[in-house]
């Protein structure tokens with residue numbers, strides 16, 4: 386079996402995979418983080434079954450390697466099937482920042498990490514550079530033996546377009562038992578009106594609700610929060626290193642999420658880094 390055939394993949398529109406020389410010796414020359422992670426997942430998913438599997442969600446490290454190192458160490462300690470990183474792994478989208486992030490990923494060892502593009506990746510750069518180092522912009526990971534589907538969407542420009550609505554709806558149509566959706570920015574909804582996306586958000590909410598997705602994961606706002614929108618659980622976890630700021634909602638702390646699926650039942654737990662590490666060392 387070819388390494389990229391083990392899992393059904395769907396790339397969204399406008400995605401491509403470029404060939405390049407990887408800065409990390411653990412990576413083959415033709416790989417980006419996404420492809421390398423697929424290979425790792427291929428070696429790893431056999432350890433998990435429908436009775437139990439778990440993964441970690443985090444985002445918004447913004448080049449704060451001190452906090453990101455702790456977040457990765459904590460993630461690794463739970464031996465998850467994979468880590469989902471919901472964007473802003475760089476501060477300005479520069480090439481050296483991608484290389485630094487890839488080096489940091491060595492902390493995870495054999496745990497795959499699937500990236501999503503954030504608005505900071507295109508702040509001073511292009512999506513093409515992101516694709517070269519990280520992977521596709523819109524994609525789906527389906528693992529049949531776990532009845533699991535994860536659909537990742539690019540809303541780094543503050544919009545989910547019509548073609549992406551179609552892609553999302555199509556990907557969720559076949560009705561896997563466990564379905565997750567992830568993107569960088571949370572939708573503008575009630576008190577999430579600040580620092581959220583408001584173009585195409587209503588359509589996404591309706592599509593996600595129609596398919597009764599188990600959870601939607603986002604970053605962008607540097608805190609933790611949870612909200613139920615039209616019967617679906619939405620989580621913000623933007624606590625992997627970017628400057629934390631307090632708003633009138635959520636928990637303003639460095640955090641990651643632990644997602645457990647036990648016999649088809651999904652649970653999501655916020656892990657505050659200060660409960661595992663010396664808070665002073667995280668901040669200095």
Ligand SMILES: [Fe+2]
Pocket residue numbers: 445447473505605606607623627
């Ligand atoms: Fe951010």
